[in-house]
Amino acid sequence: MKSRSNTRKTARQSPADTKRRIVDAAFAIAATKGFEHATTAEIAKRASVAEGSIYNHFRTKDDLLIYMVGEYSRAVLGGLSDAVAGESDPLRKIENLIAFHIRFFTQEGNIFQVIYGKRPGAKVQMARIIRVAIGPYVSLIEGIIREGIARGKFRNVNPRIAASVLLGGMQLTILQRFFNLADYGPDEAIEQIRNVYLGGLKSG
Amino acid sequence: MKSRSNTRKTARQSPADTKRRIVDAAFAIAATKGFEHATTAEIAKRASVAEGSIYNHFRTKDDLLIYMVGEYSRAVLGGLSDAVAGESDPLRKIENLIAFHIRFFTQEGNIFQVIYGKRPGAKVQMARIIRVAIGPYVSLIEGIIREGIARGKFRNVNPRIAASVLLGGMQLTILQRFFNLADYGPDEAIEQIRNVYLGGLKSG
Amino acid sequence: MKSRSNTRKTARQSPADTKRRIVDAAFAIAATKGFEHATTAEIAKRASVAEGSIYNHFRTKDDLLIYMVGEYSRAVLGGLSDAVAGESDPLRKIENLIAFHIRFFTQEGNIFQVIYGKRPGAKVQMARIIRVAIGPYVSLIEGIIREGIARGKFRNVNPRIAASVLLGGMQLTILQRFFNLADYGPDEAIEQIRNVYLGGLKSG
Amino acid sequence: MKSRSNTRKTARQSPADTKRRIVDAAFAIAATKGFEHATTAEIAKRASVAEGSIYNHFRTKDDLLIYMVGEYSRAVLGGLSDAVAGESDPLRKIENLIAFHIRFFTQEGNIFQVIYGKRPGAKVQMARIIRVAIGPYVSLIEGIIREGIARGKFRNVNPRIAASVLLGGMQLTILQRFFNLADYGPDEAIEQIRNVYLGGLKSG
DNA sequence: GATGAATGAGTCTTCATTCAT
DNA sequence: AATGAATGAAGACTCATTCAT
Structure with missing residues (x-):
């Protein structure tokens, strides 16, 4: 049996905003x-919260990332x-969407920085991220396209595929910038996409 | 009787073979x-090779992945x-490229399985992968587009952006299938992309 | 990816006696x-061995205990x-066995100290211990009894039950001393058992 | 409308009931x-009680176990x-005691399951358990033996040692069955013990 | 007495990497 | 080049316990 001394150093936080x-x-x-x-110890310290408190709200550290991605996704x-x-x-609508997307994911503090870090090297659990963030987004675009067709x-x-092409296209365009593999600016990207x-590509 | 300490069980492999x-x-x-x-221990065991031997051929475990991605990329x-x-x-050319790409990344034993695993959970160092695999690929498409424009x-x-849109669009279309977020078949994907x-999307 | 620096402080140990x-x-x-x-860190330090080396020889810390119990058991x-x-x-034979047993488990550095600690409080995975240590021991006694009957x-x-009664009886006799619930000495215990x-208990 | 913060979903339980x-x-x-x-969280949930309530009735989780063992012990x-x-x-008296003991500790829901769990792995703080459960029991047997001698x-x-031999003998006989190391039935165990x-073992 | 979110000490375990042979 | 035992940094996670309400 481990004995826990649990001497408290700081005041308990209000539950709600923990x-x-x-x-x-x-x-x-x-x-x-x-x-x-980002270690749990570091996160807890910065949040002025006990390390264990993280686990009152998220089952694992990865769940925390997924939650953040989901929240970001909802913001987008x-x-x-x-x-x-x-x-x-x-x-x-599509035109606005493209502009909004590129600007959002290009601004400082975007989710790519969170996921990959400013100086890439971090590993990422892509599957869950895709599930949380991509699915609903594609569906949204799909709806607009469906409406346009109607x-x-x-x-x-096929509206699902067309939506995927757009979202995938935007993402890779942005990612290349993010990883310094291309040098076009956001505005050019918007216009070109x-x-x-x-x-379409075909002339005439 | 002389004891031979270096009795070998199997013939020594040629380095390339290893x-x-x-x-x-x-x-x-x-x-x-x-x-x-996939741990180094497991890889070594399956390869019937000592764990240390991996490091005679790859500087780090990640280098091994990059090598694999690069090899796959060259195959593509x-x-x-x-x-x-x-x-x-x-x-x-573009039409053929689309068909080839979708088919290649849809077949059993494709690189996504290696990177992500059949069932989610694995973490991935996206940055290097993008650099190794995406960069050259975009450049290739870019060349074709440039030629078409000429x-x-x-x-x-902008041929770079146009190329990114195509590659990104194809990848997300495939990834959605891979993660069971969509159910179109390869042929339909090819045709629609x-x-x-x-x-283009616009009518008329 | 975690980077490992692995600067070595001390000479590598010879593999055999690790x-x-x-x-x-x-x-x-x-x-x-x-x-x-006993923490793994402490054990490793005292053994002048890296903490990780423990796990080259035992799957878990508990396996180490079981190994020790087994080794002790074989010594007994x-x-x-x-x-x-x-x-x-x-x-x-039985008379000698009783004497040997009581003396062995009563001497300084006996396995009870290892399992429970001198100042009891530690928790113990009894099931595995019983399996490793008790089973073979009962079988040994059983053999002697069987021979005596023959x-x-x-x-x-029933030789199995008779053997269990003897071993169980000896153990509890010892354990009570170990936990300071009784004050007879080893010799008295031997004679009485x-x-x-x-x-038998019955008179006449 | 007045909001009542203390609307209770279920009637408050009496302390004893809790x-x-x-x-x-x-x-x-x-x-x-x-x-x-068994974590405190799980226990509280199953008892439909707040986790903290456990500590209104028991100083520590281990005290809860000891309480349970004591209760069981008193029942025995x-x-x-x-x-x-x-x-x-x-x-x-001794004959009846043996029969009762074996039957009690052999029935479904016996204390061994609580202490060890149906499948091995749980760790146990033997010292206190022995103190609470074994001590009084040995004393009881001791009394009977003393009476018989008189x-x-x-x-x-030595009545204490004789009592220990009996109790220890019964326990190990049962434990072996519990851990599937022997296959005699309760009745045979009773008769043989x-x-x-x-x-006694000696013939003649 | 009841509640339940907050606490945080404590440690086992992983596994890529090294290097003497 | 091959071997494989030794290395050790690094951190997520558990969960009994507390206490303000």
Whole structure:
């Protein structure tokens, strides 16, 4: 039997925001060194919370990352809804979506930094991330495309695949910048993706 | 009777052979559980090689993965060259490329299994993989697009971004299937990606 | 990926006796504080061995204890064989066995100290211990009893149960002393157990 | 509308009831996985009680086990008194005691399951258990033996040691069955232990 | 007495990597 | 080049216990 002395050094935190503080601390640290390299001890310290408290809110450390990705994902999708809300034209919706996406994932403190770290090297559990973040996003785009097709604005394509092509295309475009494999700016990326994706590659 | 300490059970392998066996063993194991969960001990055992021997051929375990990815990547690009070789029309080249890509990454024993494992959980060092595998691939596509533009077959787009959109679009389309988030078959994917990517989304 | 620096501080140990040193160190430490409170770090340090080396020889820390118990058990059984070897009379064999057993488990550095610690409080995985240590021991006693019955020296009892009664009786007699619940000395215990066990409780 | 913060979902339990539920829950869980592996969280949940409530009734988790062992022990000794009450002959008392003991500790839901768990692995703090459960029991047997000696029914042995031999002998006989190291039934065990213990091993 | 979120000390274990042979 | 035992840094995680409400 282990004896626990448990002398308390600091005041107990208010229960409600403990989870919030953990997430914020984890985000801040991970945004610099990548989530894999953010230790639970460090996260707890920055959150002014006991290390064990992390495990009152998340089953494992990885669950914390997934939670963060999910939260970020919801923020993206929320922002997206707004960016698209004013428009009734599906075409314009897609255009806005592209702009919003590229800007969002290009800004400082984006989720890629959290996942990969500013100086890549961290390993990532891709599968769960894809499940949490990609699925709902594709579905959203899919809906817009479906609408566009119904209204005769878009050609009669498979909306799921078309949505995947757009999202995948945007992501790789961004990732290449992130990993310094390309040097176009966000605005150029936006313009070009709109151009290619909406107009197709073929001339004439 | 003289005791011989160096009685060998099996014939000594040629160095090249040893490396090959290590790579093959690593591939086989990783294809099931993902590279992260394939330990050096397990790889060595399966390759009938001492654990230390791995380090005569690869500086680190990660180098082994990168080597495997690179090898796979070269196989893809090689196959691609063939698939494209007969064609002079850039448009047909792209069409062939799409078909080849989807089929290659959809077949059993594909590299995704090695990287991610059949069942999620493995962590991946995306940065190097992207560098090794994506970079050259984008460049290849970029070349074809550039050629198509020069010949007036393609519209005047940024070829690097256009290439990224295609590759990213194909990858996400495949990944969704891989993670069971979509249920289209390879053939439909090929047809639709060709359609969307080459013709664009807009009607008329 | 965790990077390992692995700067070596001390010379590598000769492979053969690494296991021996670990076991000896574990025994010495556990004999004082009980196995549960002997940390792997402490054991490794005392054995002048890397902590990880423990796991080259034992799958878990508990396996190390079981190994020690087994080794101790074999020592007991070995000593027992000697103590019994000279005798041909099963009755004398049992008498010798009782004396040997009590003395062995009463001496300084006995296995109870290792398991429970001198100042009890440690928790113990009894099931495995019983399996490793008790089973063979009961079988040994059983053999002697069986022989005695065959020779007409012993009454016709179930030898397994009779053996269990003897071993269990000796153990509890010792354990009560160990936990300071009784104050008879070893010699008295030996004499009385012989007396009761061989002659029975009933008078006349 | 007034909000009532203290709307209770279920009626508040009486303190005694709470304690009872905790003990019952702990017993039920421990009977499956062993007390060590029954966490306070799990016990509380099963008892429909807050985790902290356990500590209103027991100083530590181990105290809970000791309480359970003590309760069980009292049940044994109580049953024993009854089984022995009718008899005036010490010899018959011992005979009844043996039968009662074996039957009690052989029935489903016995304390061994709680302590060790149905499948091995749990660790046990033997010292306190022995103190709580064994001590009083040995004393009880000791009393009977002392009486028997006084009445000339038993030979003149050290009653404490003789009692230890009996209890230890019974326990190991049972434990071997519990751990599947022997296959005799309860009735055979009873008969044989009576036979051996009372009549001794020696023939003639 | 009851609640349950917060606490944090404590340690086993992993496994890539090294290097003497 | 091959061997394989030795190395050790590194950290996630458990869970009994506390205490403010």
